[in-house]
Amino acid sequence: MEEIKKQDVKAFAYFDQINKEKLAASHDGGWRCGILTTNMSECINGVLKGAHRLPVSALVEITLERTVHYFRVQAIKGKKMLQNNQLWTDFACKMFISWQQKAVEHTVTKYSHAQQSASVVTRRQNRHGMNTHVVKIANRECSCGKWNQFGIPCSHAKKVCGAYNISAASMVKDYYDLMAYNNTYSKHFEPVQSEDYWDDPNFQLVHDPTIRTVTRPGRNQNNTHS
Numbered sequence: 001m002e003e004i005k006k007q008d009v010k011a012f013a014y015f016d017q018i019n020k021e022k023l024a025a026s027h028d029g030g031w032r033c034g035i036l037t038t039n040m041s042e043c044i045n046g047v048l049k050g051a052h053r054l055p056v057s058a059l060v061e062i063t064l065e066r067t068v069h070y071f072r073v074q075a076i077k078g079k080k081m082l083q084n085n086q087l088w089t090d091f092a093c094k095m096f097i098s099w100q101q102k103a104v105e106h107t108v109t110k111y112s113h114a115q116q117s118a119s120v121v122t123r124r125q126n127r128h129g130m131n132t133h134v135v136k137i138a139n140r141e142c143s144c145g146k147w148n149q150f151g152i153p154c155s156h157a158k159k160v161c162g163a164y165n166i167s168a169a170s171m172v173k174d175y176y177d178l179m180a181y182n183n184t185y186s187k188h189f190e191p192v193q194s195e196d197y198w199d200d201p202n203f204q205l206v207h208d209p210t211i212r213t214v215t216r217p218g219r220n221q222n223n224t225h226s
């Protein structure tokens, strides 16, 4: 916030009046995982790309068609990951290994065995590094915030796990587990018959051209995700 204040006082005043719990993942106490929420909405946006402006019936059809396709593709991916003997999804595996490699360069000082706490100093690389982070394994937290944000022990947490002889792999959130992933995408959809077999709706759709939106030159703001 101090950095924003230096850049623009008006912007600072705007952000300052907003509840910080809603503004930043670092202030929400871990209740809402910002990354997951964003990914979920981006995922839906990605699947329905280009469908926002279609008539209702076409929108429903394309939503079903693309969702069925998406589930089939993810189910195939899930099977491949299982065949590769992976414990978690590709994303989690990649992040876990990358942080494991980074942990080698950290220096750890143990503090409390009860809290399994320690300070971790990162190695200076170019002009970065030489930071000190505080890890409390018993609380599943690191001051860098990444563990809480991603649900995967960060490089600092991994270093401390090693010092206390604890398995960092056992602390990866279970929603990355391949069994959970495959369980999600193993569900199936029922094919839909032609319109002649649908139940009669108890209302009539009326086309009213007067309520069509007026198009303006330039990029439409409603199409930011399409």
Ligand SMILES: [Zn+2]
Pocket (backbone or CB within 6 Å): 133, 142, 143, 144, 145, 146, 147, 154, 155, 156, 157
């Ligand atoms: Zn950390």
